[in-house]
Amino acid sequence: MMNNIVRREVIPLLSDEDIVRARKIVRDWTISLKFSLVDQTKLVTAVSELARNTVEHGGGGSALLEMLDDSIRRGIRLTFEDQGPGIANIDQAMTDGYSSRGSLGLGLGGTKRLVNEFDLSSEPGKGTRVTIARWK
C-alpha cells in the first residue's frame, strides 16, 4: 500500500535545545493526529532517545518528520541521520544493558519497543540512520 506523505519537516539536531524542540514538535504532531496520551508519550520518549543519540554519539545530524496517511490509518515516521562514527556491532548496541558510555543502555532496545516500526542501519565511519514509525 502506498504511503501518502501529508506533512514533512526537517529538524536539525545539534544541541540539547534541539532535542527539546524535536520533542515539542513531535508532541504537537501526535496531538494533531489525536494519538492517545500513552501513544503520545511513547513516541515522544522514543524521539528523545534517538535525538539524544544523534546529538551525543553521532556528533549532530538531523531528523526528518513525516506525517503518513495510507487511507486506512495515519501515523508519524521519523528518520534520524548523522555522519558520526557509526555502530560497529548493531546487535550488541540493541541489547538491553549494553552502553558505550556508562548510561543505562536501554535507549535503542527500549525505543524499538515503543514504536511500531524500527529500522537501524549504520556503517562504521560513515554514520547512522534510524527510522521509526508509529501508527494511530
Add this chain to the structure above:
Amino acid sequence: MNDTFASKIPALLAKYETDLLEEWIKAQLDATTLRKDLLSSADLRRSSDEFLSLLRRAATTGNLLNLNAPEWLPVKDFLAGVSRSRASQGFTPSETATFIFSFKQPLFTRLQEECGSDSRALAEELWIATTLLDRLGLFTAETFLSSREDIIKQQQLEMLELSTPVVTLWNGILALPLIGTLDSSRTQVVMENLLQTIVETGSEYAIIDITGVPTVDTLVAQHLLKTVSAARLMGAQCIISGIRPQIAQTMVHLGVAFGDVITKASLADALSYAFKQMGITVLRKQN
C-alpha cells in the same frame, strides 16, 4: 579588487556631507518601510547626522574595507547603540539594517556624478561603497541578534535558579517538585540543591515529584536514580512520586526499572508513606 585604487569616497563624503545628509533623510522619510510609529523625524535626523559624520571621519584614513581597524571603532560603537535601542523599541533587524542600506542611493548618485563617463572608476567606487555599507548593515543585524541572545541566556540562567526549589513539607521530610525538561545542566543543579538541603536540614526523607516532567526517557531516569543513590549515601531515603499512567507504561516498555526505589503515584501518597515510616499518625479532630 585593486587595492591600490584610491577611492574618491572619503573626499566626496567631506565635500557633500550636508547635501548627502539631506538627500538621505529625504529618502528615508519617503520610504514606505519607515516606522513613523516608533521613530520621530527629529530622532531620524539626529542619528543620520551622527552616523554620517562618524563615517566621514573614519573614511578620511582611506581604509574603507577593513572594519576591524581601530578607526572604525566609533562607527561600530554608534551602530551597536542604535541597533540595541531599536531592538528594544521593537524594530526588526531588517528595519535596522535598512537604515544603513538606504544611504546607498544618495551616495551612489553622487559617485555617478563624480565619475562622469569613467565607467571603470565608477564600477570600482560602487563596489567599495556597496561592500562598506553592506558590512555596516550586517554589523547592525549581528549586534541585534547578539543582544537578543544575551537576553535569552540571562533568562535561561534565571530559569535554572527558579525551577529547583526544595521545600520542607514536615520536619524531616523534603519535597522537590520538578517541572519541565530535565536536561543535564538542570539536573546537576537540582541534585546539588537537594543534597545540600538534606545536609542543612538533616532530613530523613526526600520526595522527588515528577508530575511536571513531560518526558521521562532513559537519561532522565538515570539522573533520578543517581540522585536517589547519592541521597541514600547521605542517609536520606528518596521517594519518587507523580508517576502518571502514561509515563509508567512508557517506562515499562523502555525497560527502566527503579529497583528498590520507592515510587508513588502522587505526592500525597509519598507523604503519607513517609509519615508512616516515621511513626507519625494524622488524625481528624473529634468533637
